[in-house]
Amino acid sequence: MAIETSKVEQQTGDTFAKLLLSHASKWPDRAAIREKSRGIWRTLTWQELSNEVAAIAAALQARGLARGAHIVFVGDNRMRLHTVMCAAHALGAVIVPLFQDATAEEMLSPLQMTQASHVFAEDQEQVDKILQLLPRCPAVRCIVYDSDRGMRHYEQPQLIAYPALLNEGRETAGAGRDVTFNEVARGTGHDVAAVFFTSGAAGPSKGVVHTHGALIDRARSAAKMDGLDETDVALAFLPPAWIGQNLFAYAQPMVTGSCICCPESADTLFSDLREIGPTYLLAPPSVFEAMVARVGSRIDGSGPITRVLYRACMSLGKSVGGRVLSGQPVFIGSRLMYGVGGPLIYGPLRDVLGLSRVRAAYTSGDAINPEVLTFFRALGVNLKQLYGTTETGFFVTMQRDEAVEPGFVGPAAPGVELSVSPANEILVRSAGVFKEYLHDPKATEQAKTADGWFRTGDVGSIRADGQLKIVDRIKDMGTLTNGTPFGPKQIEIKLKQSPHVREAVAFGGGRDTVCVLVDIDTATVGGWANKQRISYTGRADLTTRPEVHALVGEVIAKVNAELAADRQLAGLQIARFAVLPNELDADDGVLTRMRKLRRDVIADVYRPLVDAMYLGQHRAMLQSTDRGSDGPTVVADADVVILDARTFQASQTKSAA
Amino acid sequence: MMDMTPFSTSTRGFAIGEPILELKDISLRFGGVNALTKISFDVREHEVRAIIGPNGAGKSSMLNVINGVYRPQEGSIIYKGQRLSGMTPPRAARMGIARTFQNIALFKGMTVLDNLMAGRYLHTNANFLEVALQMPRARREETRNREAVEEIIEFLEVQQIRKTPVARLPYGLQKRVELGRALAAEPKILLLDEPMAGMNIEEKQDMCRFILDVNDHYGTTVVLIEHDMGVVMDISDRVVVLDYGKKIGDGTPDEVRSNQDVINAYLGVAH
Numbered sequence: 001m002a003i004e005t006s007k008v009e010q011q012t013g014d015t016f017a018k019l020l021l022s023h024a025s026k027w028p029d030r031a032a033i034r035e036k037s038r039g040i041w042r043t044l045t046w047q048e049l050s051n052e053v054a055a056i057a058a059a060l061q062a063r064g065l066a067r068g069a070h071i072v073f074v075g076d077n078r079m080r081l082h083t084v085m086c087a088a089h090a091l092g093a094v095i096v097p098l099f100q101d102a103t104a105e106e107m108l109s110p111l112q113m114t115q116a117s118h119v120f121a122e123d124q125e126q127v128d129k130i131l132q133l134l135p136r137c138p139a140v141r142c143i144v145y146d147s148d149r150g151m152r153h154y155e156q157p158q159l160i161a162y163p164a165l166l167n168e169g170r171e172t173a174g175a176g177r178d179v180t181f182n183e184v185a186r187g188t189g190h191d192v193a194a195v196f197f198t199s200g201a202a203g204p205s206k207g208v209v210h211t212h213g214a215l216i217d218r219a220r221s222a223a224k225m226d227g228l229d230e231t232d233v234a235l236a237f238l239p240p241a242w243i244g245q246n247l248f249a250y251a252q253p254m255v256t257g258s259c260i261c262c263p264e265s266a267d268t269l270f271s272d273l274r275e276i277g278p279t280y281l282l283a284p285p286s287v288f289e290a291m292v293a294r295v296g297s298r299i300d301g302s303g304p305i306t307r308v309l310y311r312a313c314m315s316l317g318k319s320v321g322g323r324v325l326s327g328q329p330v331f332i333g334s335r336l337m338y339g340v341g342g343p344l345i346y347g348p349l350r351d352v353l354g355l356s357r358v359r360a361a362y363t364s365g366d367a368i369n370p371e372v373l374t375f376f377r378a379l380g381v382n383l384k385q386l387y388g389t390t391e392t393g394f395f396v397t398m399q400r401d402e403a404v405e406p407g408f409v410g411p412a413a414p415g416v417e418l419s420v421s422p423a424n425e426i427l428v429r430s431a432g433v434f435k436e437y438l439h440d441p442k443a444t445e446q447a448k449t450a451d452g453w454f455r456t457g458d459v460g461s462i463r464a465d466g467q468l469k470i471v472d473r474i475k476d477m478g479t480l481t482n483g484t485p486f487g488p489k490q491i492e493i494k495l496k497q498s499p500h501v502r503e504a505v506a507f508g509g510g511r512d513t514v515c516v517l518v519d520i521d522t523a524t525v526g527g528w529a530n531k532q533r534i535s536y537t538g539r540a541d542l543t544t545r546p547e548v549h550a551l552v553g554e555v556i557a558k559v560n561a562e563l564a565a566d567r568q569l570a571g572l573q574i575a576r577f578a579v580l581p582n583e584l585d586a587d588d589g590v591l592t593r594m595r596k597l598r599r600d601v602i603a604d605v606y607r608p609l610v611d612a613m614y615l616g617q618h619r620a621m622l623q624s625t626d627r628g629s630d631g632p633t634v635v636a637d638a639d640v641v642i643l644d645a646r647t648f649q650a651s652q653t654k655s656a657a
Numbered sequence: 658m659m660d661m662t663p664f665s666t667s668t669r670g671f672a673i674g675e676p677i678l679e680l681k682d683i684s685l686r687f688g689g690v691n692a693l694t695k696i697s698f699d700v701r702e703h704e705v706r707a708i709i710g711p712n713g714a715g716k717s718s719m720l721n722v723i724n725g726v727y728r729p730q731e732g733s734i735i736y737k738g739q740r741l742s743g744m745t746p747p748r749a750a751r752m753g754i755a756r757t758f759q760n761i762a763l764f765k766g767m768t769v770l771d772n773l774m775a776g777r778y779l780h781t782n783a784n785f786l787e788v789a790l791q792m793p794r795a796r797r798e799e800t801r802n803r804e805a806v807e808e809i810i811e812f813l814e815v816q817q818i819r820k821t822p823v824a825r826l827p828y829g830l831q832k833r834v835e836l837g838r839a840l841a842a843e844p845k846i847l848l849l850d851e852p853m854a855g856m857n858i859e860e861k862q863d864m865c866r867f868i869l870d871v872n873d874h875y876g877t878t879v880v881l882i883e884h885d886m887g888v889v890m891d892i893s894d895r896v897v898v899l900d901y902g903k904k905i906g907d908g909t910p911d912e913v914r915s916n917q918d919v920i921n922a923y924l925g926v927a928h
Contacts, residue, residue, distance in 0.1 A: 036810055
């Protein structure tokens with residue numbers, strides 16, 4: 001049943017299917033993918049994976065999945081999602097992963113744009129969404145589902161359960177074997193491998209088309225930099241629709257032969273992380289922030305000796321740990337003390353967090369709080385930042401072991417050329433840049449210059465030593481009426497360094513002052529309120545408490561003091577602020593599925609509040625709006641208080657700290 | 658979203674079958690108090706049967722009669738065509754009748770996993786010595802029981818609390834674990850005593866979904882007592898209404914809802 005591998009071996013691994021076959025012959029018994037299911041980690045070796053992929057490919061082909069056709073994936077990282085992706089690639093089909101928490105309406109446009117003929121859906125919930133769209137997507141002819149729970153009554157002819165598909169494939173395998181083999185051999189690196197839909201932070205989402213060659217090139221480049229090989233282990237826990245996840249958990253194992261592990265469920269992530277002990281990790285800053293918060297609360301609840309030891313070790317670690325990791329010289333006494341802290345604090349903490357074996361951990365997707373970065377490096381975890389966009393095949397810059405600096409995202413990754421346009425826009429050229437926007441040659445032309453440079457839409461600068469610094473999205477940049485250049489992100493990042501602030505939205509472009517909306521972190525502010533013996537009934541009540549306003553006011557005053565210390569930024573001090581009554585939530589359309597702000601939507605939804613802030617009023621009424629199922633909404637009526645922030649003279653910086 | 662699912666009772670996993678449990682003229686007295694008076698109804702295989710009624714109507718007594726906690730002075734219970742007498746809770750359990758309690762009855766200091774494993778007691782044949790010495794039969798059984806329990810853990814989506822002591826869990830989750838403990842015995846009939854009491858709306862919705870899923874996936878016959886009329890009407894196939902120990906209504910939710918006696922009992926009537 002296995003596809004004969006010897007014939008493919010001579011060819012270079014220019015497609016994922018060829019790489020899979022070459023691994024299967026090189027390391028038949030090495031683990032390719034593990035999945036925790038019903039309490040046990042179950043393993044598929046490269047040989048088993050390749051056999052299963054061959055069967056699924058045969059069955060999908062019999063069910064009409066053609067070369068160049070699109071297959072949509074909606075589901076979490078599970079073994080079966082992975083095998084169907086491999087099978088689709090073996091047939092030369094194009095994978096289109098979508099965010100599994102997207103609503104049916106959000107899935108409509110990708111399904112229609114790609115004219116997808118096949119869908120892989122994780123469970124009943126996802127199948128229901130697809131079935132709902134079926135009348136408007138006549139091209140869909142086959143829906144494969146993984147979990148059969150609740151699926152007994154479904155009689156739609158398009159539906160087929162994964163085990164049934166596998167059986168079909170095994171039955172037709174005799175006949176299908178050569179066909180599948182031929183399909184793999186026909187593929188080249190120029191074939192389209194995947195379409196990723198952009199997060200939609202900037203208007204409607206676009207389909208970004210990537211070839212096998214581009215994704216493999218990026219994965220190879222990253223693997224080379226960190227010396228990844230078949231002994232590495234990674235955990236797949238981010239949405240498969242995010243290109244970063246796809247590169248780390250799909251492309252990377254295909255290139256290096258490393259093992260990928262699927263956690264049992266989203267809720268068991270941290271315990272699964274500890275059980276697996278990955279050597280390689282990618283996560284958005286929020287995951288690392290959650291880890292720091294977990295450690296903080298556990299230490300708070302521990303005995304006095306542990307607390308004293310922890311504080312001493314962490315302050316030492318913060319000055320020494322990062323330097324040790326970077327191989328920089330350290331005073332011998334500190335080095336010895338740091339060595340003593342290893343078995344006492346650093347080692348146990350790394351173990352509890354599941355980071356004992358991590359050789360390289362990366363964070364991307366949003367700017368990380370420098371405190372968090374320092375925390376992990378103090379523990380001896382090699383946490384680094386990288387930068388990339390969906391269009392650039394993700395890896396553009398990566399911090400190197402010896403030069404990790406907060407505020408910078410590192411120099412260009414191997415094979416990437418960086419440059420900055422006269423308007424300070426960052427331009428990228430590499431083999432990993434996307435092929436085109438799906439069915440949108442005009443947008444493609446605007447984004448890619450004739451000589452292959454991609455306009456990232458990000459404003460930034462490159463230092464003499466090649467370190468890249470990102471400031472903001474070009475379209476979010478503006479100027480205050482007095483001419484001071486204004487980028488909302490630099491202010492929001494500073495605000496989000498406070499554990500009490502979950503999200504912040506800064507306004508200022510074309511206005512006379514800077515005003516912000518603050519989305520407090522209900523858990524930490526709630527915990528703070530409990531300690532202060534402030535009683536409250538819930539989030540909405542919490543946001544109206546004067547004590548909470550004072551707390552947020554302090555956070556803002558601190559940020560203003562920091563801004564005042566910098567001559568260029570002193571004019572950007574926050575003048576007024578308001579605390580949002582409800583959380584910013586992707587389900588309300590104000591965030592993207594990767595939790596990035598959708599500024600135009602937020603400005604629209606909270607218009608009465610923003611207008612009131614600039615009119616100098618002290619209250620604003622928000623009214624709940626309902627614009628149908630797919631429009632953004634304000635959750636409930638609320639009377640919001642607007643407050644003035646404490647500001648500082650550019651010179652008056654000492655007293656504020 | 659719920660109403661968009663192409664789910665209807667006509668296409669359920671297991672079609673409702675013949676009566677599996679019949680109660681005939683059951684009367685239960687405590688001294689001079691008539692807790693139940695001549696109550697008759699039946700429970701069909703694979704159905705969700707609710708017993709409702711105001712406080713003190715005799716609902717919990719009815720459940721306790723079914724699984725042998727109380728022995729009625731009059732009347733008979735027929736289970737799978739067989740007339741039962743001298744019913745006791747252990748006997749009921751062995752016959753495939755499992756239950757949950759109004760006030761949660763779990764081992765609070767034990768983990769979720771251990772509580773569910775305890776629910777597998779009936780499926781353990783190895784004796785004390787075999788288990789203590791880890792003899793082959795005991796180990797085989799342990800493995801089989803753990804597999805069954807892991808299936809329930811996945812089914813009830815409690816993977817993340819597998820190793821958490823029950824006492825540390827919020828109330829709604831404890832209720833779910835108790836349902837799991839009852840399911841671990843692989844019962845034919847599941848008796849649920851106010852499974853949704855004290856829950857918030859979200860927890861109630863979750864619990865409803867799990868009860869329907871259990872019925873649909875395992876074909877388990879469910880008999881439940883519930884205060885919340887809305888919940889009962891949504892998930893039950895048929896409803897028995899008790900008031901002051903007497904049966905005042907029996908039928909589909911719609912029939913019961915339009916029954917004048919039931920309306921009077923619930924809303925009160927001018928005397």
